[in-house]
Amino acid sequence: MPIQQIVAPPARAAMFLVLEVSDGAEDSVRDFLGAAPGYTRAVSFRSTGASFSKDILSVVGVGAEMWDRLFAERPRHLHPFAEVAGNTHTAPSTPGDVIIHLRAPQMDLCFELARIMLDKLGSGVSVVDEVHGFTYFDNRDLLGFVDGTENPEGSDAFGAVYDAGDEAFPGGSYLIVQKYTHDLDSWNAISVEEQERVIGRTKLEDIELEDDVKPSNSHVALNDVSDEDGNDLDIYRTNMPFGRIGEKEFGTYFAGYAADPAVTEQMLDNMFLGDPIGNHDRILDFSTAVTGALFYIPSAEQLDSIDELAPADGSEQDGGETDVDADAAPAVIPDGSLGIGGLGPR
Numbered sequence: 153m154p155i156q157q158i159v160a161p162p163a164r165a166a167m168f169l170v171l172e173v174s175d176g177a178e179d180s181v182r183d184f185l186g187a188a189p190g191y192t193r194a195v196s197f198r199s200t201g202a203s204f205s206k207d208i209l210s211v212v213g214v215g216a217e218m219w220d221r222l223f224a225e226r227p228r229h230l231h232p233f234a235e236v237a238g239n240t241h242t243a244p245s246t247p248g249d250v251i252i253h254l255r256a257p258q259m260d261l262c263f264e265l266a267r268i269m270l271d272k273l274g275s276g277v278s279v280v281d282e283v284h285g286f287t288y289f290d291n292r293d294l295l296g297f298v299d300g301t302e303n304p305e306g307s308d309a310f311g312a313v314y315d316a317g318d319e320a321f322p323g324g325s326y327l328i329v330q331k332y333t334h335d336l337d338s339w340n341a342i343s344v345e346e347q348e349r350v351i352g353r354t355k356l357e358d359i360e361l362e363d364d365v366k367p368s369n370s371h372v373a374l375n376d377v378s379d380e381d382g383n384d385l386d387i388y389r390t391n392m393p394f395g396r397i398g399e400k401e402f403g404t405y406f407a408g409y410a411a412d413p414a415v416t417e418q419m420l421d422n423m424f425l426g427d428p429i430g431n432h433d434r435i436l437d438f439s440t441a442v443t444g445a446l447f448y449i450p451s452a453e454q455l456d457s458i459d460e461l462a463p464a465d466g467s468e469q470d471g472g473e474t475d476v477d478a479d480a481a482p483a484v485i486p487d488g489s490l491g492i493g494g495l496g497p498r
């Protein structure tokens with residue numbers, strides 16, 4: 153079951169493009185979904201000469217309302233992102249029909265691939281949010297803390313990310329994104345020890361605070377979630393710092409992939425509503441969520457055969473003509489290897 157590659161070491165550069173699709177541009181989106189892996193392969197080949205290079209990773213996804221405009225049947229957990237309004241802080245829900253998430257060792261690769269993709273999508277598609285993210289020293293966010301340490305690894309990561317139980321849509325995933333901006337003046341006005349109690353880890357060495365000193369409203373405490381049997385529930389985060397110095401914009405683009413978005417939503421409830429209610433995440437006293445959207449991430453196999461999915465009533469199926477041979481796109485299988493050249497199943 154080839155899948156879009158989500159689990160990967162932190163990239164030095166990333167781009168997040170959230171798109172809106174005008175009425176009538178549905179066919180160009182359907183064609184784009186089938187062709188996206190081929191565009192990625194083309195840019196990668198020009199850059200490194202290796203068509204199966206993992207240097208540039210692209211993940212494309214579709215929001216619930218857009219999915220309904222394209223296809224008859226929804227993946228089982230796909231729904232619009234619901235606002236989470238706590239007593240003090242709110243996670244807004246903002247528009248998003250399609251997401252493109254690009255990762256590479258250099259921004260030029262992301263930039264080139266994004267340019268080609270948007271060109272192919274055409275004038276019926278507009279960018280409603282564009283974030284260029286960068287690695288900040290040793291994978292730190294702009295609050296100065298190392299971000300990503302407790303991401304699941306190996307088979308745990310694949311289990312956290314891919315929904316293997318949806319028979320009609322095997323190997324898909326769900327992505328929730330939120331753009332946060334930080335109030336660095338207030339953040340830098342508190343001591344490092346206080347900042348460590350906000351996050352729940354030490355700042356320099358990135359060690360988790362002991363349970364007896366870690367506050368219940370720390371970011372780590374509220375995001376450590378488990379099911380009713382006490383099993384840890386994980387998501388896979390690919391957050392990136394971004395900003396504009398002149399605008400005093402300092403941000404974190406949160407991007408959390410999950411096999412079931414209910415896990416991410418549980419974390420958001422804990423952060424914004426609080427656990428118990430009112431005990432909200434202190435990171436929010438220094439960080440404001442300005443966007444929020446949920447997308448279904450089809451498997452690579454499904455992208456390859458996207459024109460075989462039953463179309464939405466009234467939507468045209470045009471046979472999936474694409475400019476780039478998507479069948480030849482590299483596939484990644486759940487053990488992290490590439491399903492190419494007889495090295496593994498496709």
Ligand code: HEM
Nearest residue numbers: 293297298299300301302332372375376404406419420439
């Ligand atoms: C302002 C935006 C955010 C920033 C700056 C941020 C930063 C961090 C940092 C520094 C850590 C500790 C190191 C690590 O394990 O990665 C962490 C952990 C974590 N964050 Fe966030 N985060 C943000 C938003 C979110 C959101 C919105 C979610 C979920 C909806 C989330 C889920 C998690 C999880 C699951 C952990 C690991 C907790 C554990 O140790 O078990 N984060 N985050």
